[in-house]
Amino acid sequence: MKSRKKKGNLFEDFANAATRFTGSSYAFLAATAIVVLWAVSGPIFDYSETWQLVINTGTTIITFLMVFLIQKSQNKDSKAIQLKLNELIAAHEQASNRMVDIEDLTEKELDQLHKFYVTLSKLAKKESDIHCSHSIDRAEEINEQKAKHILKTAKKQ
Numbered sequence: 001m002k003s004r005k006k007k008g009n010l011f012e013d014f015a016n017a018a019t020r021f022t023g024s025s026y027a028f029l030a031a032t033a034i035v036v037l038w039a040v041s042g043p044i045f046d047y048s049e050t051w052q053l054v055i056n057t058g059t060t061i062i063t064f065l066m067v068f069l070i071q072k073s074q075n076k077d078s079k080a081i082q083l084k085l086n087e088l089i090a091a092h093e094q095a096s097n098r099m100v101d102i103e104d105l106t107e108k109e110l111d112q113l114h115k116f117y118v119t120l121s122k123l124a125k126k127e128s129d130i131h132c133s134h135s136i137d138r139a140e141e142i143n144e145q146k147a148k149h150i151l152k153t154a155k156k157q
Helices: 010-022 025-040 049-091 107-125 136-156
Strands: none
Touching: 010 025, 010 049, 025 049
């Protein structure tokens, strides 16, 4: 499959490159080297407050900037995963389309959907075929049909 990667804006390109670098072994080794050099330089600067302030300020600034970089990366990854899941849901004819874009629902609405799937799980446990699967929309209907059939069969006996 050909890559459809287009040039993004300057910040997007920088964020992608910085994310790749900061997650690499080289970045870890560079950070370790900086800390070791700082520690070794302690006796030279007589472990002064300025010597301590250098590492504290440097790490604070880097941490502050990394929070935004990590959040950008997480947002992009999350959006990509949601789009892939939406495509899978849309492509499967028996999947419930109610699941597309559920990340935009409120916490209360997500809790309600969770209750539906707990119910679906309970219904699935009643199945004799472990490979049988139903959408939430059909699960109760099918289960009721089975119960009626069992009752009907029991009455005949």
